[in-house]
Amino acid sequence: SQTIHQWPATLVQPVGSPLSLECTVEGTSNPNLYWYRQAAGRGLQLLFYSVGIGQISSEVPQNLSASRPQDRQFILSSKKLLLSDSGFYLCAWSRVHEQYFGPGTRLTVT
């Protein structure tokens, strides 16, 4: 069976500090991978998606970047965090139809 991991589960970072969130998928090959963000009390917003190693598509311009160094690894990064980067970050994977989400990382920028 397939499993998706995200870490850390929670993170508190000061404004201006760097960020690295990691997501890995087990039990499948060549998945499509996604990063979403959910701000407090808001809906989910798609940030990035990837259909293969090194292939990244950005949905919204922002202070974040994504990379896919391996088939089942997806990384979300920032060089300098802003207060507005606070939120619940979710990684997901899919094949054709259904999408499966990880447990999420709750980021608070102070």
Added chain:
Amino acid sequence: DAKTTQPPSMDCAEGRAANLPCNHSTISGNEYVYWYRQIHSQGPQYIIHGLKNNETNEMASLIITEDRKSSTLILPHATLRDTAVYYCIVRVDFTGTASKLTFGTGTRLQVTL
């Protein structure tokens, strides 16, 4: 992707069927109807999807009208653990491409004793 309209909230008594409606009057012929739910502080969970025919799995049933302009998600015996925000999403899917989901505001289902 076609726009969807859902009621903001619904209540359901535990053990009864929960029927969650979704309008998607601008749906096109190759767009699927998806349902996801998000329990508080967790990631969304896939429930079911369909194109034209009604679908059933271990979690729920999906009833799509003949003109495909609306659908209903049915949780046959709701439990307290089904309390969540339910999202109806309409989109086209192609093999080999990313399945970009646009989550609206959904329906907040509250299951009560």
